[in-house]
Amino acid sequence: MMNGDDLMNEHEKRERRTVQLVLALMLFVAVIYAMTFLKLPVWLPALK
Amino acid sequence: MNGGVNQINGLSEPPFDRLRTNGLIQSFLNINRVAIRLPPRPQASTSAFLVRLLARQRERIEERALGEGWGEGGHMTEAITAVAHDQHEHPPVGVMRWLSTTNHKDLGILYMSFGGIMFFIGGAFIMAVRAELLFPGLQLLSPGMYNQLFTLHALIMVFGAIMPFATGLNNYLIPLMIGSPDMALPRVNNWGFWILPFAAVLLLIPFFLQFTGIGSGASGAGWVMHNTSLDLQSGIGIDFAIFTIHLLGLSSVSGAINVVVTVLNMRAPGMTLMKMPLFVWAWLITAFMLILAMPVFSAAATMLLTDRHFGTHFFDAANGGDPILLQHLIWFFGHPEVYIVLLPAWGLIPHILATFSRKPVYGYKAQVYAFWAICFLSFIVWSHHMLTSGLPLAAEVYFMYSTMAISIPTSVLVFCWLGAIWRGAMTFETPMLFALGFVAHFGMGALTGLILPAVAVNAQYHNSYVIVSHFHYTFFGGGIFGMMAAAYYWLPKFTGHMFDEKLGRLHFWLTTIFFNMTFIPQWFDGLGGMPRHVADYALRFSASNFISSVGAFLLGLTQLLLVYIVFKCMRGGPKATGQVWEGARGLEFTLPSPPPYHTFETPPEVK
Numbered sequence: 023m024m025n026g027d028d029l030m031n032e033h034e035k036r037e038r039r040t041v042q043l044v045l046a047l048m049l050f051v052a053v054i055y056a057m058t059f060l061k062l063p064v065w066l067p068a069l070k
Numbered sequence: 071m072n073g074g075v076n077q078i079n080g081l082s083e084p085p086f087d088r089l090r091t092n093g094l095i096q097s098f099l100n101i102n103r104v105a106i107r108l109p110p111r112p113q114a115s116t117s118a119f120l121v122r123l124l125a126r127q128r129e130r131i132e133e134r135a136l137g138e139g140w141g142e143g144g145h146m147t148e149a150i151t152a153v154a155h156d157q158h159e160h161p162p163v164g165v166m167r168w169l170s171t172t173n174h175k176d177l178g179i180l181y182m183s184f185g186g187i188m189f190f191i192g193g194a195f196i197m198a199v200r201a202e203l204l205f206p207g208l209q210l211l212s213p214g215m216y217n218q219l220f221t222l223h224a225l226i227m228v229f230g231a232i233m234p235f236a237t238g239l240n241n242y243l244i245p246l247m248i249g250s251p252d253m254a255l256p257r258v259n260n261w262g263f264w265i266l267p268f269a270a271v272l273l274l275i276p277f278f279l280q281f282t283g284i285g286s287g288a289s290g291a292g293w294v295m296h297n298t299s300l301d302l303q304s305g306i307g308i309d310f311a312i313f314t315i316h317l318l319g320l321s322s323v324s325g326a327i328n329v330v331v332t333v334l335n336m337r338a339p340g341m342t343l344m345k346m347p348l349f350v351w352a353w354l355i356t357a358f359m360l361i362l363a364m365p366v367f368s369a370a371a372t373m374l375l376t377d378r379h380f381g382t383h384f385f386d387a388a389n390g391g392d393p394i395l396l397q398h399l400i401w402f403f404g405h406p407e408v409y410i411v412l413l414p415a416w417g418l419i420p421h422i423l424a425t426f427s428r429k430p431v432y433g434y435k436a437q438v439y440a441f442w443a444i445c446f447l448s449f450i451v452w453s454h455h456m457l458t459s460g461l462p463l464a465a466e467v468y469f470m471y472s473t474m475a476i477s478i479p480t481s482v483l484v485f486c487w488l489g490a491i492w493r494g495a496m497t498f499e500t501p502m503l504f505a506l507g508f509v510a511h512f513g514m515g516a517l518t519g520l521i522l523p524a525v526a527v528n529a530q531y532h533n534s535y536v537i538v539s540h541f542h543y544t545f546f547g548g549g550i551f552g553m554m555a556a557a558y559y560w561l562p563k564f565t566g567h568m569f570d571e572k573l574g575r576l577h578f579w580l581t582t583i584f585f586n587m588t589f590i591p592q593w594f595d596g597l598g599g600m601p602r603h604v605a606d607y608a609l610r611f612s613a614s615n616f617i618s619s620v621g622a623f624l625l626g627l628t629q630l631l632l633v634y635i636v637f638k639c640m641r642g643g644p645k646a647t648g649q650v651w652e653g654a655r656g657l658e659f660t661l662p663s664p665p666p667y668h669t670f671e672t673p674p675e676v677k
Contacts, residue, residue: 040335047327051365058369063398068465
């Protein structure tokens with residue numbers, strides 16, 4: 023059975039993972055949004 | 071447990087929903103405090119920040135307890151526990167409960183109710199379209215008004231009805247299915263929902279303003295605005311649609327991030343990924359698809375906005391832009407969107423088939439891998455919507471074969487569904503009827519979808535009523551039949567009462583008959599060359615359009631029966647047990663019906 027410290031660590035770890043995951047996903051969304059402005063389909067030779 | 075005694079150190083705890091961190095990110099995200107429980111009296115190893123924070127929170131709670139006259143000193147623990155217990159058992163009442171709620175069940179109900187209301191608004195728009203098509207010639211609508219009505223119908227049905235309803239199901243069910251007390255980001259959850267009504271109003275405003283002489287009406291450029299010339303030249307309706315798309319994107323992406331974080335981070339001990347119900351898997355993959363596809367759609371809408379008002383020329387051919395670029399971008403979103411709508415239904419159907427066949431889910435791993443395969447393929451096939459737009463031959467051939475490849479994982483799913491009912495002890499309650507209806511109708515939609523990407527065939531049938539029939543067999547026959555199966559399956563769980571089974575079966579049979587009466591004729595109209603997006607048609611299509619329109623009216627009327635069944639079930643009826651259905655499995659069926667306001671605050675142990 024976990025003692026208080028272990029439980030605390032587990033909660034901290036979970037909280038940290040949550041924040042990291044949210045920030046990573048938000049960053050990913052921002053990158054995809056920005057990349058759309060590069061107009062890739064226009065430059066891809068196969069689609070010209 | 072919300073407050074009460076800490077099982078580790080035996081000390082009393084404050085109610086967790088009163089804990090607030092000062093950190094900016096944590097405050098914004100409102101990371102679920104129940105799952106990330108902090109001990110009330112920090113140990114020596116905890117950081118100074120947490121010590122100060124928790125001490126302050128404790129003082130605040132004690133002050134409130136004193137202020138409300140619950141005693142002091144030795145009675146403090148009881149007072150704090152009483153506050154917690156009161157909040158635990160009784161949700162806030164009145165309008166504020168629904169405006170400010172961060173409870174996943176409340177938000178699930180809000181999402182589903184919103185989806186239901188929008189389903190009828192979107193349906194009303196298409197009734198006007200079918201009234202126009204009842205007879206050849208123009209009777210009721212101008213061509214421009216006709217364009218607005220079918221565009222609004224599509225936008226509302228996809229973004230306002232099916233997606234919010236599926237999101238409501240995920241909100242209500244995912245925490246229950248994975249043994250989590252709530253979604254990971256409850257405040258974001260509330261925010262994501264309350265964006266939707268504003269987005270809907272924004273979409274509809276220009277439509278109604280035109281009757282007062284303001285503006286030229288709503289967008290009439292199709293559900294993903296694929297008509298570039300209309301997009302660039304139309305009035306304010308397109309601008310309102312662009313803003314709506316941005317709001318919907320914000321709502322969808324925040325909801326998707328919430329799902330990913332919840333599923334990856336808040337599962338009960340022992341609930342490994344490969345033990346998760348298929349519905350949770352389906353939603354996890356749907357969320358990833360939304361996160362990848364939605365920003366592209368939003369960015370395309372932004373580019374369109376800057377083309378229209380800020381002098382850029384992304385899509386304006388007259389100034390060196392590329393109108394086909396818009397089609398590429400919106401279909402890069404548009405095709406995954408089809409699976410975003412369908413995947414939640416694919417995830418819940420195996421549960422329903424298994425329950426009413428008294429068998430376990432068949433081919434669990436195969437279905438999970440098929441979901442992932444479809445997710446991947448859906449992002450590399452978008453240009454099959456553009457096969458007549460003048461793509462190079464190599465691209466056409468590629469998009470033809472890659473699209474056909476989707477039929478492989480889709481077939482895996484269909485065979486797993488059939489495997490689930492094979493030699494099962496089947497009974498045909500309403501959810502099972504809708505699930506079987508889903509399999510049959512989606513099968514027809516999928517098979518017609520296998521034919522359409524063939525380049526030569528597509529040249530014939532592109533923009534004809536074949537397409538209309540095909541995507542209604544997938545969206546209505548698949549998406550909406552699936553959602554109705556889910557609604558009937560979990561309705562007793564939501565309300566605590568069994569619904570009227572006879573009326574439910576009547577609803578299924580009438581829906582099935584009138585759905586096919588509406589869309590089978592459209593298939594033959596398309597084969598005969600009737601174009602879609604046109605308010606008039608040749609005389610030879612008169613009989614089939616008359617049948618189709620009458621079918622649509624009756625299909626719409628039949629759905630009022632669903633409203634009656636739901637309200638009747640909410641008001642009373644035979645009491646539902648916790649398990650609800652004899653063969654039902656899953657954590658949500660270990661809870662009473664309806665589940666208490668807070669659930670799984672002590673995580674269950676999954677074997």
